[in-house]
Amino acid sequence: MIQRRKTREVKIGGIKIGGKNEIAIQSMCSTKTVDVKKTVAQILALEKLGCEIIRIGIPDPDSAKAIKQIKKRIHIPLVADIHFDPNLAVASIENGADKIRINPSNIPQKSLVQIIEKAKKFNVPIRIGVNAGSIRPLKEKITAEDLVKEVKKQIKFFESLNFRNIVISLKHTDIFENIKAYEQISKFCDYPLHLGVTEAGTLFQGFAKNAIAISNLLMNGIGDTLRISLAEDPIEEIKAAKAILSSLNLYKKAPLFIVCPTCGRTNIDIIKISHILEEKLSHIKKPIKIAIMGCAVNGPGEVAQAKYGIIGGNKSAGIFNHGKLIKTVPEKEIVKEFIKLVEANEK
DSSP: OOOOOOOEEEEEEEEEEETTOOOOOEEEEEEETTHHHHHHHHHHHHHHOOOEEEEEEEOOHHHHHHHHHHTTTTSEEEEEESOOHHHHHHHHHHOSSSSEEEOOHHHHHHHHHHHHHHHHHTTTTTEEEEEEOOOOSOOOOOOOHHHHHHHHHHHHHHHHHHHHOOOEEOOOSHHHHHHHHHHHHHHHSSSOOOEOOOOOOHHHHHHHHHHHHHHHHHHHTTEEEEOOOOSOOOHHHHHHHHHHHHHHTOOOOOOOOEEEOOOOOOOHHHHHHHHHHHHHHTTOOOOOOEESSSSTTTHHHHHHHHHHHEESSSSEEEEEEEEEEEEEEGGHHHHHHHHHHHHHHOO
């Protein structure tokens, strides 16, 4: 069992992170924030899938003003992503942002004072979000030590102004430097840590880099919230985050699927059945284990360890509950009968 690092609790809108709270899943909108309709539609779709905190870009005053309208139509905390202009952070807080993310590499410390004072007044937390790509001066290789040095400097400054409503992130594209940076800062302070790998890439490469780095940290108890940054539809980020957390038994709001990769012995369409069941059972908010197996080689063993299971036969399948055969059905009825069994027991 994973022993999580003890961190202080931070409240972001209606969600608490750190302390003994569950790890929160975040994403970021890819829409133009001023397009309120599209932004809200994307957030609602992400909410439905399991996003718990959403971040939006605030590149201009109109985007900051849009926060008020967006907030009225969504149900999860909204984070304003601020770069270069401290006035945008102040305006975002005034318009209802639940948290501010600032990049200290592009906002001078003297300009942070007005943000900190406004955040104090509205009791809004600030994420000190350092990225390898923003560290100055530019050099050939940014190391974990560079990220940690920048974060330590900012923590000292924030604390000198008696502000401790802080979340920390130190993101690097190199997973080894990324892991090292988070490990180092976790020994320095007890602020909650937002995990991520910056500019990780498209779906497969991006998922692999995130999974390796973030799982390594989570298995060592480091991390209070995360975003799986991908150059894809943000929906894929939520799917990836849930998959990583579920694999580590750290996500309790979705089924965990154990699925046979298929081979020449398989006589039912395991891949199609698995995809359909993942979608049709996505409304189940429990960590039930479901095994979908193609034949009797590993099928009985996996199904015995799952709450619900399928073992394929000759254009048919056995449907199981707690390892016991409930019925055998033809291939065309597998999905319908399996869903019926699960939903009858997981109301």
